[in-house]
Amino acid sequence: MTQKLDWQKLFDAAEQGRKNAYAPYSKFQVGAAFFADDGTIVVGGNVENASYGLTVCAERNAINAAVLAGKKLAAIAIVVDSRDPTPPCGMCRQVIAEFAGDATPIASRTVSGKEAHWTLGELLPHAFRRSFL
Numbered sequence: 001m002t003q004k005l006d007w008q009k010l011f012d013a014a015e016q017g018r019k020n021a022y023a024p025y026s027k028f029q030v031g032a033a034f035f036a037d038d039g040t041i042v043v044g045g046n047v048e049n050a051s052y053g054l055t056v057c058a059e060r061n062a063i064n065a066a067v068l069a070g071k072k073l074a075a076i077a078i079v080v081d082s083r084d085p086t087p088p089c090g091m092c093r094q095v096i097a098e099f100a101g102d103a104t105p106i107a108s109r110t111v112s113g114k115e116a117h118w119t120l121g122e123l124l125p126h127a128f129r130r131s132f133l
Contacts, residue, residue, distance in 0.1 A: 003039030010077040021045030032058035036071035059092040078108040085116035097127035
Protein backbone atom coordinates (compact mmCIF):
# COMPACT_ATOMS: atom_id res chain seq x y z
CA MET A 1 0.00 0.00 0.00
CA THR A 2 1.66 3.22 -1.11
CA GLN A 3 -0.76 5.58 0.69
CA LYS A 4 -1.63 5.60 4.40
CA LEU A 5 -5.06 4.19 5.12
CA ASP A 6 -7.34 6.71 6.88
CA TRP A 7 -10.31 4.68 8.16
CA GLN A 8 -12.31 7.79 9.09
CA LYS A 9 -12.02 9.17 5.56
CA LEU A 10 -12.96 5.77 4.17
CA PHE A 11 -16.00 5.47 6.46
CA ASP A 12 -17.07 9.02 5.53
CA ALA A 13 -16.99 8.04 1.85
CA ALA A 14 -18.94 4.86 2.59
CA GLU A 15 -21.55 6.93 4.44
CA GLN A 16 -22.01 9.05 1.30
CA GLY A 17 -22.58 5.85 -0.65
CA ARG A 18 -25.13 4.74 1.94
CA LYS A 19 -26.99 8.03 1.71
CA ASN A 20 -27.17 7.66 -2.09
CA ALA A 21 -28.21 3.99 -2.00
CA TYR A 22 -31.47 3.02 -3.69
CA ALA A 23 -33.30 0.69 -1.30
CA PRO A 24 -37.06 1.32 -1.59
CA TYR A 25 -37.97 -2.32 -0.91
CA SER A 26 -35.75 -3.43 1.98
CA LYS A 27 -35.14 0.07 3.37
CA PHE A 28 -31.64 -1.28 4.21
CA GLN A 29 -29.27 1.28 2.74
CA VAL A 30 -25.63 0.20 2.61
CA GLY A 31 -22.59 2.16 1.50
CA ALA A 32 -19.15 0.80 0.71
CA ALA A 33 -15.85 2.50 -0.02
CA PHE A 34 -12.77 0.81 -1.39
CA PHE A 35 -9.33 2.19 -0.68
CA ALA A 36 -6.95 1.60 -3.55
CA ASP A 37 -3.23 1.13 -3.11
CA ASP A 38 -2.66 4.53 -4.77
CA GLY A 39 -4.87 6.31 -2.20
CA THR A 40 -7.93 6.57 -4.43
CA ILE A 41 -11.30 5.96 -2.78
CA VAL A 42 -14.08 4.40 -4.85
CA VAL A 43 -17.63 4.50 -3.46
CA GLY A 44 -20.69 2.35 -4.01
CA GLY A 45 -24.19 2.00 -2.61
CA ASN A 46 -26.68 -0.81 -2.90
CA VAL A 47 -29.16 -0.51 -5.77
CA GLU A 48 -32.33 -2.56 -5.45
CA ASN A 49 -34.69 -3.64 -8.18
CA ALA A 50 -38.35 -4.68 -8.17
CA SER A 51 -37.06 -7.98 -9.56
CA TYR A 52 -35.14 -8.71 -6.36
CA GLY A 53 -32.51 -10.94 -7.96
CA LEU A 54 -31.26 -7.96 -9.96
CA THR A 55 -30.34 -6.03 -6.81
CA VAL A 56 -26.62 -5.21 -6.54
CA CYS A 57 -24.92 -4.75 -3.18
CA ALA A 58 -22.88 -1.67 -2.30
CA GLU A 59 -19.65 -3.65 -2.15
CA ARG A 60 -20.08 -5.06 -5.65
CA ASN A 61 -21.02 -1.67 -7.08
CA ALA A 62 -17.87 -0.15 -5.56
CA ILE A 63 -15.59 -2.99 -6.60
CA ASN A 64 -16.88 -2.91 -10.17
CA ALA A 65 -16.18 0.83 -10.35
CA ALA A 66 -12.71 0.32 -8.87
CA VAL A 67 -11.83 -2.46 -11.30
CA LEU A 68 -13.05 -0.43 -14.28
CA ALA A 69 -10.91 2.48 -13.06
CA GLY A 70 -7.87 0.19 -13.00
CA LYS A 71 -7.47 0.35 -9.22
CA LYS A 72 -5.89 -2.29 -7.00
CA LEU A 73 -7.93 -2.76 -3.83
CA ALA A 74 -6.25 -2.35 -0.45
CA ALA A 75 -9.09 -1.99 2.11
CA ILE A 76 -12.88 -1.89 2.34
CA ALA A 77 -15.20 0.10 4.61
CA ILE A 78 -18.94 -0.52 4.90
CA VAL A 79 -21.55 1.68 6.61
CA VAL A 80 -24.96 0.28 7.57
CA ASP A 81 -28.00 1.59 9.38
CA SER A 82 -28.44 -1.39 11.67
CA ARG A 83 -27.88 -2.28 15.31
CA ASP A 84 -24.68 -4.22 14.59
CA PRO A 85 -21.91 -3.84 12.00
CA THR A 86 -22.67 -6.02 8.98
CA PRO A 87 -20.03 -7.96 7.04
CA PRO A 88 -20.32 -8.34 3.27
CA CYS A 89 -22.74 -11.03 2.08
CA GLY A 90 -21.34 -14.28 0.69
CA MET A 91 -21.67 -13.16 -2.92
CA CYS A 92 -19.76 -9.94 -2.19
CA ARG A 93 -17.06 -11.85 -0.31
CA GLN A 94 -16.46 -14.02 -3.36
CA VAL A 95 -16.32 -10.99 -5.67
CA ILE A 96 -13.91 -9.25 -3.30
CA ALA A 97 -11.74 -12.40 -3.31
CA GLU A 98 -11.39 -12.09 -7.08
CA PHE A 99 -9.64 -8.73 -6.67
CA ALA A 100 -8.11 -8.75 -3.17
CA GLY A 101 -5.94 -10.99 -1.04
CA ASP A 102 -6.74 -12.80 2.18
CA ALA A 103 -5.05 -10.10 4.30
CA THR A 104 -7.22 -7.29 2.87
CA PRO A 105 -8.80 -5.42 5.80
CA ILE A 106 -12.59 -5.05 5.85
CA ALA A 107 -14.37 -2.86 8.40
CA SER A 108 -18.04 -2.24 9.00
CA ARG A 109 -19.55 0.62 10.99
CA THR A 110 -23.11 1.39 11.99
CA VAL A 111 -24.45 4.93 11.67
CA SER A 112 -24.25 5.09 15.49
CA GLY A 113 -20.49 4.34 15.35
CA LYS A 114 -20.26 0.67 16.41
CA GLU A 115 -17.45 -1.04 14.44
CA ALA A 116 -16.21 -4.49 13.54
CA HIS A 117 -12.98 -5.37 11.68
CA TRP A 118 -11.99 -8.49 9.79
CA THR A 119 -9.70 -9.64 7.02
CA LEU A 120 -11.05 -11.18 3.85
CA GLY A 121 -9.41 -14.46 4.89
CA GLU A 122 -11.35 -14.46 8.16
CA LEU A 123 -14.66 -13.85 6.37
CA LEU A 124 -14.00 -16.24 3.48
CA PRO A 125 -11.32 -18.73 4.56
CA HIS A 126 -11.67 -21.02 1.54
CA ALA A 127 -12.36 -18.67 -1.36
CA PHE A 128 -12.86 -20.12 -4.80
CA ARG A 129 -9.93 -18.69 -6.75
CA ARG A 130 -8.70 -18.87 -10.32
CA SER A 131 -6.14 -21.49 -9.26
CA PHE A 132 -9.00 -24.00 -9.07
CA LEU A 133 -9.81 -23.56 -12.77
